[in-house]
Amino acid sequence: MEFDAFILSRIQFAFTVAFHIIFPAFTIGLASWLAALEFRWLRTGNPVFKNLYKFWVKVFAVSFGLGVVSGIVMSYQFGTNWSGFSDFTGNVLGPVIAYEVITAFFLEAAFLGIMLFGWNKVGDKLHFFATCMVALGTLMSAFWILSANSWMQTPAGFAIENGVAVPVDWFAIVFNPSFPNRFAHMVMACYLTTAFAVAGMSAYMLLRGRRQGLAMGQTLRMEGARRSLSMATAFAAIFAPVQIFLGDLHGLNVLAYQPTKLAAMEGNWETQAGAPLLLFAIPDEEAEENSFEIGIPKLGSLILTHEWDGVVPGLKEVPPEMRPPVWPVFYSFRVMVAIGMLMLFVGIWSVYLRLKGRLAESPAFLWTCVAMLPSGFIAVLTGWFTAEIGRQPYVVYGLLRTIDAVSPVTTGAVASSLVAFFVVYAIVFTAGTYYLFKLLRRGPDEHEVMPGQTAAERPKRPFSAAEERLPDREGDRARTPAE
Numbered sequence: 001m002e003f004d005a006f007i008l009s010r011i012q013f014a015f016t017v018a019f020h021i022i023f024p025a026f027t028i029g030l031a032s033w034l035a036a037l038e039f040r041w042l043r044t045g046n047p048v049f050k051n052l053y054k055f056w057v058k059v060f061a062v063s064f065g066l067g068v069v070s071g072i073v074m075s076y077q078f079g080t081n082w083s084g085f086s087d088f089t090g091n092v093l094g095p096v097i098a099y100e101v102i103t104a105f106f107l108e109a110a111f112l113g114i115m116l117f118g119w120n121k122v123g124d125k126l127h128f129f130a131t132c133m134v135a136l137g138t139l140m141s142a143f144w145i146l147s148a149n150s151w152m153q154t155p156a157g158f159a160i161e162n163g164v165a166v167p168v169d170w171f172a173i174v175f176n177p178s179f180p181n182r183f184a185h186m187v188m189a190c191y192l193t194t195a196f197a198v199a200g201m202s203a204y205m206l207l208r209g210r211r212q213g214l215a216m217g218q219t220l221r222m223e224g225a226r227r228s229l230s231m232a233t234a235f236a237a238i239f240a241p242v243q244i245f246l247g248d249l250h251g252l253n254v255l256a257y258q259p260t261k262l263a264a265m266e267g268n269w270e271t272q273a274g275a276p277l278l279l280f281a282i283p284d285e286e287a288e289e290n291s292f293e294i295g296i297p298k299l300g301s302l303i304l305t306h307e308w309d310g311v312v313p314g315l316k317e318v319p320p321e322m323r324p325p326v327w328p329v330f331y332s333f334r335v336m337v338a339i340g341m342l343m344l345f346v347g348i349w350s351v352y353l354r355l356k357g358r359l360a361e362s363p364a365f366l367w368t369c370v371a372m373l374p375s376g377f378i379a380v381l382t383g384w385f386t387a388e389i390g391r392q393p394y395v396v397y398g399l400l401r402t403i404d405a406v407s408p409v410t411t412g413a414v415a416s417s418l419v420a421f422f423v424v425y426a427i428v429f430t431a432g433t434y435y436l437f438k439l440l441r442r443g444p445d446e447h448e449v450m451p452g453q454t455a456a457e458r459p460k461r462p463f464s465a466a467e468e469r470l471p472d473r474e475g476d477r478a479r480t481p482a483e
Contacts, residue, residue, distance in 0.1 A: 004411050005409050005414045006406045008411065008415055008418055009407070011418065012077065012418045016425075018381060019425060020074050024141070024379045028141075029190040029191040029193055029194025031060065032138075032191065033130050033198065034134075036231070038050075042128055048223050054225045055067075055224075057115065057116060057197070058439055061440070062432055062436055066247065067251060080261070082405050082406060083408075085405035088165055088396065089164075091165060092165050092173055096151070097148055100144030104144060105141060108257045110133070115131050142190070147175075147183070149182070150178045150179035151396075152178075152395065153176075153182070153391060155397065155398070155399060156169075156213070157171070160399075177257055178250075178254075181246065181249050182387075185250050188239060188266050192239060192243060192379075193379070196372050198228055199228075199373075200369050201228075202226070203229060203370050204329050205222070207210065207366050224251045227359045230360070234354075237348060240344040248422075251303070254390065258391070260317070261324060261390035262312075263312075263313050264316045264324045267290055269314050270314040271316070273309045273310065274297070274298045274308060275304070276297045277303060278290070278295045279295060279296065280293070280334075285326050291373065323455055325392065328385060329390045331388045332383070333382070333384040339382075342375065343372070343379075344367060346372055356482075379389040396432045
């Protein structure tokens with residue numbers, strides 16, 4: 001492979017997108033998680049929820065900042081590295097991305113300051129409203145970005161004039177054929193990413209508390225870990241099956257509009273009825289066959305067409321130069337699906353333990369949750385790889401080839417900027433990730449300033465495990481037996 005300006009531009013964009021997507025995927029779910037915590041605190045008065053909120057909002061602030069930084073860098077590449085793409089799609093996608101900035105990013109920015117620094121400065125209800133607006137802003141941002149990306153996958157509502165796309169029907173552009181399924185699938189992926197991150201961190205705190213000899217509910221931190229584990233696993237148990245259903249709908253959409261991508265996802269070379277579901281295979285692109293397969297007969301057709309003898313398209317339907325790279329699409333898709341099945345398993349396991357009253361007591365389950373902490377991020381990345389690499393060789397499916405979208409820049413210019421990105425990202429994101437891990441390892445503070453307290457009234461020392469118990473609703477601050 002020759003590393004010319006085209007290949008280096010693709011590497012650069014993939015590098016920045018891979019860094020960027022993990023932060024919005026986390027903050028979209030985390031913003032709604034914060035809204036749920038604050039709602040429960042306002043409703044119950046239990047300071048455990050406020051303590052959890054104040055911990056996770058720190059994580060949100062750092063993740064949000066890193067997401068903004070990486071997103072700005074990524075958007076500049078549309079002009080520097082992909083001017084052909086900007087020329088062709090600018091009339092259509094320019095306004096859509098502008099709507100995202102105006103309606104979503106401004107909404108988040110306007111209320112983010114109140115959310116982060118508004119405690120004891122605005123009323124509780126106004127602060128909760130600000131949290132809800134930030135959560136709504138993240139969802140609106142996902143709406144517009146996924147609308148733009150979905151249009152690149154299934155373009156609609158446009159006409160070609162003088163070699164560029166121009167809008168004809170804005171409703172058809174925004175709500176293009178793949179957008180509803182893609183939006184629902186991605187938002188659910190963000191929520192599950194956050195749920196398993198919270199569950200993993202909560203399980204870690206419970207395991208660490210046990211090593212320190214703390215009993216369940218003995219401290220704010222332990223009680224908060226128990227409650228957040230319960231909430232996160234309840235969400236996983238309910239919505240992991242929903243995500244699998246949404247994935248099935250999305251697969252039917254891909255079959256209808258992007259059959260070549262689907263063939264690469266399934267490792268299917270020949271168009272056939274009653275296609276097997278390949279659990280594993282080694283695709284050989286030169287020989288146009290799989291050199292090794294493990295599959296279940298007819299199950300592929302049943303899943304993809306809902307018929308035992310349904311016809312599944314093959315890669316040989318199009319010339320080799322019109323096919324996406326099969327290896328990364330095939331394996332990324334299987335990693336994503338495998339993680340989805342593991343999430344379903346953990347959700348079912350949590351229901352069983354909940355019914356037994358042992359949700360926070362099973363070491364095996366807690367360690368499994370810790371191991372599953374990064375699972376959502378991996379699933380989002382592999383799902384994104386499947387969607388974007390599977391679209392190749394097009395950047396706008398069926399209309400604009402990726403090779404025709406690149407800017408007329410020199411290889412040296414792209415190489416130097418790529419090296420600069422590696423260096424800057426290594427510094428910025430290593431520091432940011434280190435701080436996030438430091439926050440997560442420390443966990444929530446045991447003694448936050450509660451309503452009615454000033455900073456000077458905060459306990460001067462942490463109580464011992466024997467002294468400390470949970471605050472009651474009326475007192476709203478930690479009390480010792482001596483009181």
